[in-house]
Amino acid sequence: MDKADKLSFDMLLGHLKAASEATRLRLLFLLAQSELTVSDLTTILGQSQPRISRHLKLLCDAGIIERFPEGAWVYYRLVDRGAGSFLTRHILSHLDEADAQLTRDQERLEGVRRAQADAANTYFDANAREWDEVRKRHVPEAAVEEAILACLPDLDFKNHLDVGTGTGRIIELFAPRVERALGIDANPRMLSVARNKLTQAICPVQVRQADIYNLTLQSNVLGPEFDLVTIHQVLHYLDDPALALSEVARVTAPLGHWIIVDFASHKLEFMRSDYAHRRLGFTDEQMHSWFRGVGMTPIKVQKLAPEKISGEELTVTIWIAKKQ
Numbered sequence: 001m002d003k004a005d006k007l008s009f010d011m012l013l014g015h016l017k018a019a020s021e022a023t024r025l026r027l028l029f030l031l032a033q034s035e036l037t038v039s040d041l042t043t044i045l046g047q048s049q050p051r052i053s054r055h056l057k058l059l060c061d062a063g064i065i066e067r068f069p070e071g072a073w074v075y076y077r078l079v080d081r082g083a084g085s086f087l088t089r090h091i092l093s094h095l096d097e098a099d100a101q102l103t104r105d106q107e108r109l110e111g112v113r114r115a116q117a118d119a120a121n122t123y124f125d126a127n128a129r130e131w132d133e134v135r136k137r138h139v140p141e142a143a144v145e146e147a148i149l150a151c152l153p154d155l156d157f158k159n160h161l162d163v164g165t166g167t168g169r170i171i172e173l174f175a176p177r178v179e180r181a182l183g184i185d186a187n188p189r190m191l192s193v194a195r196n197k198l199t200q201a202i203c204p205v206q207v208r209q210a211d212i213y214n215l216t217l218q219s220n221v222l223g224p225e226f227d228l229v230t231i232h233q234v235l236h237y238l239d240d241p242a243l244a245l246s247e248v249a250r251v252t253a254p255l256g257h258w259i260i261v262d263f264a265s266h267k268l269e270f271m272r273s274d275y276a277h278r279r280l281g282f283t284d285e286q287m288h289s290w291f292r293g294v295g296m297t298p299i300k301v302q303k304l305a306p307e308k309i310s311g312e313e314l315t316v317t318i319w320i321a322k323k324q
């Protein structure tokens, strides 16, 4: 074992003390699966917010978890570097997940996720028909599309997967450069607009209802491996983008490319209440650490000129990555 994998006596003691309490161990079990807010954790554990916050503070002070504010919400996650992180994972790997308490926590976590997905679904149900217009509201669409097409200029692709395809615009955009395309989306209304709109004239296209967290695609659809994956303005609707990206990496071909388009980190809190966003954009650092964690190498970042909305900047970012 390297010296870097070791903890000082005091740190090891602090780590073990912090983890050795029932609620805190449950919190660690949950945070090992997902980044979560205090409000999510309060709902799942059924304990008061001050109590949960106290436990979270203790785990933060011991360097086991970290907090990151994002607008009015604060997310918590396991620290994912250093000896302490190995120790936490090691401790958790010995937990029997069939334990009655953990099973209940797990079910409540899934309930929280379902409720969040339902909120986004309700929004897209209501906006499916007008989505092609809604999309233009906060972003300079032509400039974004031009930049997306220009970012891997010399490459054509065999199998294109567009994740969260919505009404299928990104499939249309890449159709002249791919042999075939598959769009997946969780929302049937968005997909029915896509089905009506997408023509088979340029390349064979299929759209399927599927969840980004589970891309176990049936054998009659394209793939199973995709050399181009696009995810356009989808990740900010997800409660766990890192988990989603690990599933997308699983169906990405060796040397395959990702083009991910989303907002840079921003402060427009109303995007949550009015447009069902969960995350207020992403930093390059966050995105790149997720890429590396699932075997994708970041190769390029492009930022478009920011739009000014309610006095705050909203910047569309294109992140390109390649599978090792």
Ligand SMILES: C[S@@+](CC[C@H](N)C(=O)[O-])C[C@H]1O[C@@H](n2cnc3c(N)ncnc32)[C@H](O)[C@@H]1O
Pocket (backbone or CB within 6 Å): 117, 120, 124, 135, 163, 164, 165, 166, 167, 168, 169, 170, 184, 185, 186, 187, 190, 210, 211, 212, 213, 231, 232, 233, 234, 237, 238
């Ligand atoms: C903002 S729209 C973007 C649609 C399209 N990519 C575009 O840019 O026009 C986000 C899409 O992500 C889909 N979505 C949200 N959560 C999803 C999930 N868990 N799995 C698959 N699709 C999801 C929504 O149904 C919606 O169609």
